Every structure is written in structure tokens, then in C-alpha cells.
Amino acid sequence: MHTDSRAAEVLARVFGYESFRGDQQAIVDHVISGGDALVLMPTGGGKSLCYQVPALVRAGTGVVVSPLIALMQDQVDALTELGVRAAFLNSTQDWQDAREVEQSFLTGQLDLLYVAPERLLTERCLALLDRGRIALFAIDEAHCVSQWGHDFRPEYLGLSMLHERWPDVPRIALTATATDATRREIAERLSLNDARHFVASFDRPNVRYHIVEKQDVRRQLLDLLRQEHPGDAGVIYCLSRNKVEETADFLCAKGITALPYHAGLGTEVRARNQSRFLREDGIVMVATIAFGMGIDKPDVRFVAHIDMPKSVEGYYQETGRAGRDGLPATAWLAYGLQDVVQQRRMIDESQGDDAFRRRMGSALDAMLGLCETVSCRRQRLLQYFGQTLTHACGNCDNCLTPPQSWDGTVAAQKMLSAIYRLWKERGQRYGAGHLIDILRGKKTPRVIENGHDTLSVFGIGLELSEQGWRSLLRQLLAQGLLAVDHEGYGTLALTNESRAVLKGERTLILRRETDRKEKNSTTNRGKNLQPDLPVGAQAIFEALRQWRADIARDHGVPAYVIFQNATLREIALARPDSLSALAHVNGVGVKKLESYGKSILECIAEFEAAT
Structure with missing residues (x-):
């Protein structure tokens, strides 16, 4: 042959x-x-x-x-x-x-x-x-x-x-x-x-990419789960073990079945939680990146990051666990200024040599670029892997609700001037919160104690909210116009590139963060996806899912090991009335036809007799 x-x-x-x-x-x-x-x-x-x-x-x-x-x-x-x-x-x-x-x-x-x-x-x-x-x-x-x-x-x-x-x-x-x-x-x-x-192409057209600015991340996460993915299986990634457990406890208190997974848990606990995630419907796994590689569960409807990943490769690998069945899924990420500062500091304090730090810095810059882009996320993501998407995808937050941009040159000059004056005149460096207080004219005890209310930059930044200034600082860090001084506990310092902005030689067009309401209609979740089943077929599909769950429980395996949802959907649409007809359904091989064929036909017949 x-x-x-x-x-x-x-x-x-x-x-x-x-x-x-x-x-x-x-x-x-x-x-x-x-x-x-x-x-x-x-x-x-x-x-x-x-x-x-x-x-x-x-x-x-x-x-x-x-x-x-x-x-x-x-x-x-x-x-x-x-x-x-x-x-x-x-x-x-x-x-x-x-x-x-x-x-x-x-x-x-x-x-x-x-x-x-x-x-x-x-x-x-x-x-x-x-x-x-x-x-x-x-x-x-x-x-x-x-x-x-x-x-x-x-x-x-x-x-x-x-x-x-x-x-x-x-x-x-x-x-x-x-x-x-x-x-x-x-x-x-x-x-x-x-x-x-x-x-192969890295494009996953069924996955909708959505990146938001951290405000109240627990509330934002809860809104995502309740409004977009009620009852869905998903994975939530956190950077630290403590945040994993705190987030899982928070979600459980809100009535969502969430399990923790990180390397600090006992082997039996990790194995038990992973088994439940694979075998039960609607489980949310809250995990560090120790979880997920090789997970074959096809019906993960969302992957959420509540801390910024260290690289685009890591981000793509982790979000790839959503929507393996080809149906609509969400890749959601919340990040903020503190994420950027923390990641920069971790790179600067790492034990690697200069080449390692440069490599990690470049990876972080690429991740920041994906977060801050005002263009199609998918185009930017594929570009990182050396592939070109010739048209905007229509299935990311920037395509569905295009962000606004603004000329942030003057605001950037105010922030850079404040940092420059504190260092030049007083030899002092400060973190984001204190700098924003100075620009917004807030007479906090720390501002008054240090005499910073007498600076010429005090109160000159009332045009932006605290959140607006944090967004600007994040973008300045992303563009290399500011650096994190790890010896100063995360304080901010100017870079060689800062001078061109201060002297008015460089214009900065920045992304304006707004409370953009995402379009959550499934019609906006990508093109050429499998359509919703007709009412009759949907009912058969649910009956087949229950049949599959019973079989999987008896065999002690995850439900998708018996049949994937895509196969059950095709069976529900075709309503085969014979083994030969069932054999033509994708995903039904000889062994599975022999093992389950008669049982599937009986399930369909019972459903039709009852309706």
C-alpha cells in the first residue's frame, strides 16, 4: 500500500x-x-x-x-x-x-x-x-x-x-x-x-484577544466570568502562589467553582485539582504557569491573565489553551503600571548575565508593545512570530472597539520634568504614586514633609486623573523613555531617550484608556465559526453530552476522551439512524463505532420518541 x-x-x-x-x-x-x-x-x-x-x-x-x-x-x-x-x-x-x-x-x-x-x-x-x-x-x-x-x-x-x-x-x-x-x-x-x-499559521481566529488596564482587577475578573462566561471552564493565570490562592478563595466566595494550582501545593492536591478540571464541567483553574502545558481539554472557553506575562511566547502558549475545539473563546489580560515596574525590576535583579537581561528585556518590550498597541492585536501577535495578517482580524478588542489616541507630548514633558528636577535639584528619586501626587497638587504628608509642594511642577498636571497619569507612565516605560531604578526600590529614572521629549524634538502619540464596553455578542467573536445549533439539534446535543458524561464517569476518564464536542455536534445535526450513517461522522473511528455506536443510536431514538 x-x-x-x-x-x-x-x-x-x-x-x-x-x-x-x-x-x-x-x-x-x-x-x-x-x-x-x-x-x-x-x-x-x-x-x-x-x-x-x-x-x-x-x-x-x-x-x-x-x-x-x-x-x-x-x-x-x-x-x-x-x-x-x-x-x-x-x-x-x-x-x-x-x-x-x-x-x-x-x-x-x-x-x-x-x-x-x-x-x-x-x-x-x-x-x-x-x-x-x-x-x-x-x-x-x-x-x-x-x-x-x-x-x-x-x-x-x-x-x-x-x-x-x-x-x-x-x-x-x-x-x-x-x-x-x-x-x-x-x-x-x-x-x-x-x-x-x-x-503552520499561528492564527487562532476563534480566540478573541482582549487586554484591559487594571483598575479593580477582582471586580473586572468577576465581571468577565459572570457576564461573558457564566458556567464555563477556564484558566486564570497569576504570577505568585499567594495571588493564586487569594483569587481562588475570592471566586469561591462569589459562588464560582475555582481551584488553585501551583508548585507549592502537595502533589496529591495538584493531581486532584487537575483531575477535577479535566473531568468536570465548568471548573475554573486559578494557577501559576506551572499549570497548563499539554492540557488537552478542548472546551476551555477562556484564559485570563491578572498579571502581565513575561513574554509574547509565554502569553501565546498560555492563551492557546482556550478554544481547542474551534468554538469561540476569550483570551483576557489585565495589566497595570505596577506590573511593568515589577517585571523591569525582576529583570534587573536577575542572576543572569548582560546577554540574558537584554534578551528578557526585549521579550518584555514585545509584550508591552502588544498591550499598548492601538492597532489589531492579532496582527501584532502574528508579526512577533514572523507571520503577516494582511487585514485587521475583527475579533480583538481594538478591532471591535477601536481605542482613542492623543498627543501626550506635553503631559510627558511635565512628568519627565518632575523626575528631572527631583533628581537634579535634590538628588532624590520617587515612585509613581508620589510623582503623580506632586503633579496633581495633592498636599499629602509626604509631599509637605519633603517640601515638594514648593516645586515649580507642583499642581501642573490637573488635566489628567491619577489613572490617566499611570497610563502615561506605563507607556513611557514601554517606549524606553523611563527606566526603573531597582536600587531605589522601584523608583523611576530618565533614560537617554528622555532628552528628545523634554526638548520638544519628539512627539508622543499615546493610547487613551477609557472604560470601553466590549461587544459581547457571539456574532463579534470571529468569522467562519461553527454556528449555534438549531433548537432541535441543540436538545439532542445536550442529551448526547449527558450520555457521554455517564460513560466517562463509568470509565474514569475525561468526557472529551469519549467524544469531543465537535463530534457530538455533528451527530446532533446529522441524526444518524444507522451504524453506517454514524460511521461517516468525523471523529467516529472503527473502535468507537464498535464500542458506542448502538448506544448513541439508542440515545437519539429515545430522545426523538420523547419529543
Whole structure:
């Protein structure tokens, strides 16, 4: 059988899909024929099929290197439901279970074997793999090898030896997020220099990007959940463990089921909370970035950040967990001046060398640029990854409600003058709050005690509110016109670029923050999305969801492992009345048709008989 037909047959028989999407066909054919590949594909784009199909076509076992020990069971369960012979080796198993998996591998009874990188690199595991037949190596979450990245895992650096030890076994490295520089680093560190690169579009048109200025962030977050996403599953990211727990407690007190997740919690607590998030509907996970990589839950309707991420790569990776099913989802971020000051200070105080600090500073600048842009967010985001969107997306806050801009040159000169005079005349530096008090003419005890009410700049900034001045300061920091003096506990200092503004040689057009009301109609959430189901089909869909929930509970797996929502929607629309008709629905392979076909037809028949 020709490579193309073998892959297509596996895709239809096992996974229930009639055709590949995007670059999947080319990637699959390349790996089946023995070629190495580096695959960049957004979350929800179908990366797993790119190694699962070749592993089923090629002789031997596909070895999948994954850092996600906590999720391996779910990944194996999902494959088992499809009739794929899959297993894992990791530290959660006792020696008897591990021995059974090893014997299955040696006797050729496994299609896919998931292994954590630290386990793979042990002499015992390497010797085991030497004795079996390997179809391919798949290195998932390959960005973990990047020492500049947000998810660096030192054990990934050892994976370059795979090529040396098994030179004839094809390798495929996969990630959802990488700039050109990160992609080159992945190829170099994994010895994939001769690999073919496949870079899909990073555009996720179903995800609506919305970035707001922090005012009362808890209230803002609560409004988002109640008005936009009542009862929806979602993830809320915080920078600190304390904020994770405080936010989860706050939401629970407001009647929202929220669970905390961070590295400081016990292993059992983290595992229990993650399991509930994956298996139950409508759970909100409040987490640090320790949570989320590899999460396959398709119906996450929102990802919210209540602290500014450190980089666009991290932001894109985290927001990519929303809307994996292709339905409308929200990526919401609230940030403020204090976020910028804190991030600058963390970079300045880091233990890295100058090159590291410059790299982190550039990453932060790019993130600030995305936050402060007055143009289409999606265009700016894709531009960061070296891709071009020729038209505004129509599905971000800037497109839906265009922000106002204003000439902030004079206001900036007032602020820079205040900072200059305090330093030049008195050798003093202060933080944002005190500077704003001076400009707004507020006679606080600190202002009076320091005699700052006698300065020529005292009271000259009444045209802006305190929030307005904070917005201006944030934008000055974003444009490099101010710096954070970490030795002065976050005080503000002029930069070389400040002089041109003070002398009137540079005009500043700034973003004006307003209480813009977002358009929350689903018609504004992107184009070419799946439409709402007709009333009758929606009722069948809900009946099928309940049927699926019961099956998943009996099997002890997340509901989406049985069938994803997209498949249930298609069934609800088609209302198949026979197994042959059901077999033509995307996502219904031979094994699932055999396991659940009659039960699905009975569910539909019962619903129609009752209506």
C-alpha cells in the first residue's frame, strides 16, 4: 500500500477523519518515509496526529518523549479508547506495572509508548529501547529545550543523543510556540539540523484577544466570568502562589467553582485539582504557569491573565489553551503600571548575565508593545512570530472597539520634568504614586514633609486623573523613555531617550484608556465559526453530552476522551439512524463505532420518541 493510502486508511479507521488538515499530510508522509521533522503548529491544530499516524503505519513502537507525567494516563486512555495499544513509563508506576509495560514493548505489543525525558535518559530505559523495535521518536513540547524559553527543562538537553544512538530512527519535534530564534535553538540543541521544518499559521481566529488596564482587577475578573462566561471552564493565570490562592478563595466566595494550582501545593492536591478540571464541567483553574502545558481539554472557553506575562511566547502558549475545539473563546489580560515596574525590576535583579537581561528585556518590550498597541492585536501577535495578517482580524478588542489616541507630548514633558528636577535639584528619586501626587497638587504628608509642594511642577498636571497619569507612565516605560531604578526600590529614572521629549524634538502619540464596553455578542467573536445549533439539534446535543458524561464517569476518564464536542455536534445535526450513517461522522473511528455506536443510536431514538 502506498504511503499516502496507508496514512489515510489509519486516519479514517482509527481516528474517524476523512482527510488531513493543513500540513498534516505532508508531515505524516515525511516521517513515514524516515525523515526528521520540526513541527510548529498552534494548540488545537492537530499536532498529535503528526506522530500518532506515522507510529501506526511504521513497523515498531512510537516512543513519545513528554514532560507531562501527570497527563500521561489521560493521553494513554484517549488512545486506548481509539483501539490503539498505548502505555507509559514514569515514576507513578510500581515495578510490576512498569515490568508489564516493558514486556509489552519488547514483544511488539505496543503502538505508542510515552516516556518522561528524565526516565528515557536512564541506562535501564536506554537498554530497554535497544532491545525493541522503534518506529519513531516524537519529542513533544520541544520548546522545553530552549534555555531562553518560558518552560525550560534541563533534562531536554540530553535528548540530542537520540540521533547518535538510533541514527536510522526518524525524529519529530513538536511545539505550539516558537519564534524563528527559538526554532533555530530547538533544531541545534536536539541535533535536528537536517530536519525539515513545518511552520503552520499561528492564527487562532476563534480566540478573541482582549487586554484591559487594571483598575479593580477582582471586580473586572468577576465581571468577565459572570457576564461573558457564566458556567464555563477556564484558566486564570497569576504570577505568585499567594495571588493564586487569594483569587481562588475570592471566586469561591462569589459562588464560582475555582481551584488553585501551583508548585507549592502537595502533589496529591495538584493531581486532584487537575483531575477535577479535566473531568468536570465548568471548573475554573486559578494557577501559576506551572499549570497548563499539554492540557488537552478542548472546551476551555477562556484564559485570563491578572498579571502581565513575561513574554509574547509565554502569553501565546498560555492563551492557546482556550478554544481547542474551534468554538469561540476569550483570551483576557489585565495589566497595570505596577506590573511593568515589577517585571523591569525582576529583570534587573536577575542572576543572569548582560546577554540574558537584554534578551528578557526585549521579550518584555514585545509584550508591552502588544498591550499598548492601538492597532489589531492579532496582527501584532502574528508579526512577533514572523507571520503577516494582511487585514485587521475583527475579533480583538481594538478591532471591535477601536481605542482613542492623543498627543501626550506635553503631559510627558511635565512628568519627565518632575523626575528631572527631583533628581537634579535634590538628588532624590520617587515612585509613581508620589510623582503623580506632586503633579496633581495633592498636599499629602509626604509631599509637605519633603517640601515638594514648593516645586515649580507642583499642581501642573490637573488635566489628567491619577489613572490617566499611570497610563502615561506605563507607556513611557514601554517606549524606553523611563527606566526603573531597582536600587531605589522601584523608583523611576530618565533614560537617554528622555532628552528628545523634554526638548520638544519628539512627539508622543499615546493610547487613551477609557472604560470601553466590549461587544459581547457571539456574532463579534470571529468569522467562519461553527454556528449555534438549531433548537432541535441543540436538545439532542445536550442529551448526547449527558450520555457521554455517564460513560466517562463509568470509565474514569475525561468526557472529551469519549467524544469531543465537535463530534457530538455533528451527530446532533446529522441524526444518524444507522451504524453506517454514524460511521461517516468525523471523529467516529472503527473502535468507537464498535464500542458506542448502538448506544448513541439508542440515545437519539429515545430522545426523538420523547419529543
